[in-house]
Amino acid sequence: MTSALPSPEPRAPSHGSSSPVAIDVRHLVRRFGAFVAVDDVSFDVRRGEIFGFLGANGAGKSTTIRMLCGLLTPTSGTALVGGVDVARDPEGVKRQIGYMSQKFSLYESLTVDQNIRFFGGVYGLTGERFEARRAFVLDMAGLRGREHTITKALSGGWRQRLALGCAVLHEPPIVFLDEPTGGVDPVSRRQFWDLIGTLASSGVTVLVTTHYLDEAEHCHRLAIIHRGRLVALGSAHELKQVFADRPILEVQSARPVETMAALERHPDVEKTSIFGTAVHAVLRHRGVGADAVAAALRADGLDIRDVAYVTPSLEDVFLDVVDRGGQAA
Amino acid sequence: MTATIRAVMVKEIRQIARDRRTLLILLFIPAFFLLLYGYALNFDIRHIRLAVDDRDNSSASRALVSAFVNSGYFEYAGPAHSGPELDRLIDTNDARAALVIPDGYGRDLARRVPVRVQVIVNGDNANTASAVVSYAGAIVAEAGALLLATVPGAPAGAVVGFEPRVWYNPQLRSTLFLVPGLIAYISMITAVISTAMAVVREKERGTMEQIRMAPVDPMAFVLGKTLPYSVIAFASALLIILVSMALFDLPQRGSWWLLCLSIGLFLLGAQGQGLLISTVAPTQQVAFQLALLSSFLPTFILSGFIFPITSMPAAVQAITYVVPARYFLVALRSVVLKGADLLVFWQDLLALAIFAGVVLNLAALRLRREWS
Numbered sequence: 075m076t077s078a079l080p081s082p083e084p085r086a087p088s089h090g091s092s093s094p095v096a097i098d099v100r101h102l103v104r105r106f107g108a109f110v111a112v113d114d115v116s117f118d119v120r121r122g123e124i125f126g127f128l129g130a131n132g133a134g135k136s137t138t139i140r141m142l143c144g145l146l147t148p149t150s151g152t153a154l155v156g157g158v159d160v161a162r163d164p165e166g167v168k169r170q171i172g173y174m175s176q177k178f179s180l181y182e183s184l185t186v187d188q189n190i191r192f193f194g195g196v197y198g199l200t201g202e203r204f205e206a207r208r209a210f211v212l213d214m215a216g217l218r219g220r221e222h223t224i225t226k227a228l229s230g231g232w233r234q235r236l237a238l239g240c241a242v243l244h245e246p247p248i249v250f251l252d253e254p255t256g257g258v259d260p261v262s263r264r265q266f267w268d269l270i271g272t273l274a275s276s277g278v279t280v281l282v283t284t285h286y287l288d289e290a291e292h293c294h295r296l297a298i299i300h301r302g303r304l305v306a307l308g309s310a311h312e313l314k315q316v317f318a319d320r321p322i323l324e325v326q327s328a329r330p331v332e333t334m335a336a337l338e339r340h341p342d343v344e345k346t347s348i349f350g351t352a353v354h355a356v357l358r359h360r361g362v363g364a365d366a367v368a369a370a371l372r373a374d375g376l377d378i379r380d381v382a383y384v385t386p387s388l389e390d391v392f393l394d395v396v397d398r399g400g401q402a403a
Numbered sequence: 404m405t406a407t408i409r410a411v412m413v414k415e416i417r418q419i420a421r422d423r424r425t426l427l428i429l430l431f432i433p434a435f436f437l438l439l440y441g442y443a444l445n446f447d448i449r450h451i452r453l454a455v456d457d458r459d460n461s462s463a464s465r466a467l468v469s470a471f472v473n474s475g476y477f478e479y480a481g482p483a484h485s486g487p488e489l490d491r492l493i494d495t496n497d498a499r500a501a502l503v504i505p506d507g508y509g510r511d512l513a514r515r516v517p518v519r520v521q522v523i524v525n526g527d528n529a530n531t532a533s534a535v536v537s538y539a540g541a542i543v544a545e546a547g548a549l550l551l552a553t554v555p556g557a558p559a560g561a562v563v564g565f566e567p568r569v570w571y572n573p574q575l576r577s578t579l580f581l582v583p584g585l586i587a588y589i590s591m592i593t594a595v596i597s598t599a600m601a602v603v604r605e606k607e608r609g610t611m612e613q614i615r616m617a618p619v620d621p622m623a624f625v626l627g628k629t630l631p632y633s634v635i636a637f638a639s640a641l642l643i644i645l646v647s648m649a650l651f652d653l654p655q656r657g658s659w660w661l662l663c664l665s666i667g668l669f670l671l672g673a674q675g676q677g678l679l680i681s682t683v684a685p686t687q688q689v690a691f692q693l694a695l696l697s698s699f700l701p702t703f704i705l706s707g708f709i710f711p712i713t714s715m716p717a718a719v720q721a722i723t724y725v726v727p728a729r730y731f732l733v734a735l736r737s738v739v740l741k742g743a744d745l746l747v748f749w750q751d752l753l754a755l756a757i758f759a760g761v762v763l764n765l766a767a768l769r770l771r772r773e774w775s
Contacts, residue, residue, distance in 0.1 A: 143616055165618055173616035180413065183421045188414070195410020196617050224421075265582035 089200040090236070093120040096248055096279035097142065101153035104137050111137040112304035114151070119295075121247070124274045126293030127283040128392060135283045136300040137223060139250050142281070144168055156248055172241035173403075180237055182226040188216050189240060197244035211239030214269060225231055231262025238269060249273065251282040255289065267292045287388040294386075298395050306395045310388055316395070317356070317386040320344060323364060324373070325353045326380040336374045340367065347393050354390060404623050411627025415601070419631060429635050430642065437643045440585050441578065441651055451772045452480035454489060454498035457514040463509030467520070470546040471502060476538045493525050497670060497741040500524045500535050579654075582647045583735040584708030587669070587728040588699075589643060594636040594670050595698040598677025601628055606681075606749040607716055622767060629674055635672045644739075656742025665734040668755040672727045673698070675762030682769040695758065702728040732756040 097119040112134045114243075119125040129135045140146040142155055142355045144164030153160045156170035180189045190211055195205045212218050215235035217228075222345040224261040225233060234254060242249060252268070255263045267289065274280050281294065290296055291310050298306040298313075306313055327333040330353050333348045337355045355367075419426050453471055471477045480498040483489040492498040503521035511518045522539040526532040543545035602625065605611040613623060624637050644662070647653040655662070677694060704710065705719070707727035712720055723729050730751035737743040737751075745752075 117625055137568045145615060168616060168618040172614065173613065175612055176610060177612070179613035181418060181610060182608075183418050184414065192410055193617075195413070196407060196614065196619055198406050200406075394721040 075374060083157070089372055093122060096121045096123070096156060097125075097164070097281065098152075098154040099138075099142070101154045102138065102141065102153055103149045104134075104141060104146065105149045106307060110302050112141070112148075115299070115302075115304045116151075117307055121279050122274050122277050123295065124270060124280045124282065124293045125280060126290045126296040127299065128287070128290055129283070129299035129387075130396070133299045135299055137251060138299070139252055139281070141282065141361050142167075143171060143173055143250060164204070170246060170248055172244070172246035173238050173252070174241040174250070174254055175252045180225050180233065181384065183224065184214075185222045185224055185385050186228070186236060187221040190243065193240040193243050195300050199244060207243050211236070211243060215239045229262070230258045231265060234258055234262065235264055235269065238266070242273065247277070248279045248281070251280065253283050253285060255284065255286065263289065265371055285403060287335075287392055298392060300396050305398075306391070310391075313388070314386045315390045316350075316391060319361060321362075322384050322386050322390055323355045323357060323362075323367060324349070324380075325355060325367075325378065326386040327360055327371075328377040328379070329363070333371065333376055335376070336371055336376060337367075342367070345394075345397065347390075349389070354384070356394065367369060404583045404620060407619055407623040408627040408630075411624055412630055415628050415631045417498075419635075426635070427595060429632075430639050433593050433639045433643050434646050435460050436589045437582075437585055438650070441582060448538070449476055449504060450478050451500055451535055452475060452498045453477040453533075454480045454483040454492045454752055456483045456485075456489060456503045458500065458506045459504050459704070461509030461510040461591050463512055464504045467504060467543070467546045470542050472540050472579075473541070474538065475579075476535075476542075481546055484512060488747070489523070493523070498525075499531070500539070502539075522630045522694065531749070556676070566605040579740065580736075582653050583732055584642065584706065585708065586643055586647065586701045586735065587682070587731045588708060590636060590640040590666070590670060591698045591702045591728055593639060593694065594632070594673035595677040595695040597636065598629055598674045599680040599684065599690040599694045600687055601632060602678065602681035603684050603687050615774060621770050623745065625678060625766075625770060629678065633670065633674060637666060640670065641664050652660075653739060654684050655739050657738035657744070661745060662738045664729060665738060665755070666754060668752055669727060669734075671729040672755060672759035672762055675759055675766055678766035679762055679769065682773055701726040705729070707732055725758070725759045727755055730758075 081350065094117045097117075099118065100116050102115045103110065104113055114132075115138060117125075127138070129136050135255055136148065141148050141160060142153055144155075144160050144167035148161055148165075155167050158166040158170055167355045171177060174318050181192065184192070187208075190208050194200075194208065199207055200245045212221065215238070217223075217236060217239075220228070220232075225236065228236065238251070238254065241251075255266055258266065263286075270280055270282065271292070284290060286384060293310070295307070295309050297304055306316075325337065330348055330351055334348065334353050337343050337353060340355075340356050342359070342362045346353055346355045348354075364381045364383060368378050371381075372377045404759065407703055455468050457468065467477070472479050477500070480492065483492055483498075483501060489498075489501050491505075493501065501523040503523065505518065505520065508518050509519065520543055522536065522543075524532045524535045524539075605614070605628075619690075638662065641663075644653070644655075644666075648655060676697065680693045684693055701722075702708065705715075705723045705726045706711075707723070712723050712729065715723070733751045734748045734755070738750045
């Protein structure tokens with residue numbers, strides 16, 4: 075790797091079935107007493123891929139990441155990170171990875187430069203290599219001229235980019251980002267995802283967990299984890315195929331709760347969920363007219379403003395997969 | 404390893420430097436504590452108001468009264484001419500003690516007839532009262548002997564003199580006894596707390612998690628974190644010793660080298676204890692309480708600081724063997740008060756070294772387990 079990143083390619087996924095595997099997870103299990111936090115999870119991530127890990131809090135995302143980082147020993151199964159077995163050589167894994175956690179984990183009372191110097195020292199960077207990496211991080215995070223600002227005084231977006239910079243200071247081939255964009259404004263989040271894209275196209279493998287389903291669209295592939303089990307795996311496009319034969323109707327009405335109840339009684343509706351002020355209804359099959367559904371609802375005395383087919387979002391996918399709780403895997 | 408230690412150390416020093424308040428607390432609160440305790444914790448009894456019922460009114464009796472007043476322990480509170488008046492003076496606390504000199508005191512003394520003077524002491528504070536009784540006894544004996552020596556015709560040297568001599572602390576000032584204890588007590592608390600808090604803070608803020616993701620040896624991390632606090636704790640301990648010398652006339656009769664060695668070993672153990680606590684405590688609050696409890700009580704009560712260990716029940720005495728301040732106090736008193744050399748207290752230094760070795764190893768063991 076070079077210290078300067080090539081310019082980002084226009085959204086062409088840099089991975090492919092020909093790229094070497096960077097992370098290889100097979101039947102990974104982690105128990106805490108009787109509780110199974112991670113239950114027989116298998117997936118692989120290719121070099122240069124942005125791999126998203128979706129799941130509710132406590133679903134097993136962080137436990138999986140901690141095992142992949144060598145912090146937690148798997149109960150059974152194997153995980154190879156950069157070719158290193160996490161159970162056999164956890165210290166070897168640490169040399170392969172960069173990590174940025176959900177919490178802001180820089181030293182807030184130190185300046186930008188002092189933080190970079192500290193992490194450089196921890197990773198054993200010295201001399202010219204350190205200076206080059208320091209310059210890279212400052213440019214990447216857009217912190218030139220702010221080297222001597224106390225980290226606490228930086229805005230969330232800057233801090234996040236600095237944290238990412240410190241996580242890749244030692245040029246790791248694989249980066250784990252554990253909910254990296256929590257509490258950051260939308261513009262900064264967008265900039266952050268641009269950075270992740272740049273990193274990936276330079277060949278860095280990125281495994282990222284997130285709560286924000288709109289953000290997950292930036293990932294090349296996604297895994298949805300629910301109650302410790304991997305319940306869906308594929309690109310956002312592939313995941314949305316669960317709705318190929320089950321179209322989604324979006325119903326706008328004055329009283330969404332009553333509308334939802336009425337929809338649940340409709341024979342063609344499989345299930346419903348609330349999206350803001352609208353209701354999404356998953357239909358059992360194609361060929362149901364939106365107007366017919368609207369008419370049926372109005373017949374129930376509901377004030378329906380609009381009924382239309384919508385393209386499924388990742389949120390629809392997520393709710394559907396979680397709802398079926400594991401059968402979709 | 405050394406690169407990591409240096410990186411962590413530089414970071415820690417920068418953090419401490421940024422956090423001026425903590426630095427000031429670590430350096431000067433100990434000295435402040437010393438002043439507070441040093442002046443308040445004082446078992447010496449002075450300025451006891453003394454009422455006098457002089458029924459003899461001779462030069463000998465007046466000499467006795469002035470011997471009391473000039474001793475520095477007593478203050479003349481006024482005459483009491485009758486029993487009821489004496490009662491009133493003691494009841495209203497205008498006098499804490501009274502001296503009754505019988506009629507014919509001077510005459511009998513000159514004739515070498517045994518005489519008795521009466522000292523009445525308010526016993527509501529048993530501690531004070533017993534001290535007053537012994538001061539008074541000493542003064543009366545001395546005054547009598549002096550008087551005899553000046554009486555013409557009395558055979559010189561006929562009276563057997565009693566001449567007590569107290570070594571190392573001839574004025575029996577309790578400060579000299581207490582200050583080394585205070586030094587141990589204050590340094591112990593600050594060293595244990597600062598070390599425990601420094602490590603737990605990283606756990607609480609999540610920076611520890613970040614560092615665990617790096618290929619860092621836990622021992623290197625902890626060493627880097629603790630060394631700056633070792634320097635601060637040492638500086639702080641030396642500072643309070645210097646303050647004690649300036650304000651409480653604490654002598655330094657022994658070698659500075661031995662003094663520094665004793666402080667160093669003692670603080671090493673205290674920091675080990677702090678580290679051990681940091682591996683158990685999940686939050687800074689718990690760490691603070693554990694640190695305070697495990698250093699404050701044993702050092703105050705079980706070290707021989709105030710209560711002599713030899714008069715404790717056997718079971719409690721057994722516990723004192725694992726209180727490092729016990730050994731440090733012996734070493735400190737030996738060096739500064741007695742000017743003793745290493746031969747006298749090497750066992751105590753050895754005990755301090757063993758304590759430090761054991762707690763540091765325990766902390767390392769727990770840390771490695773926690774880390775992986």
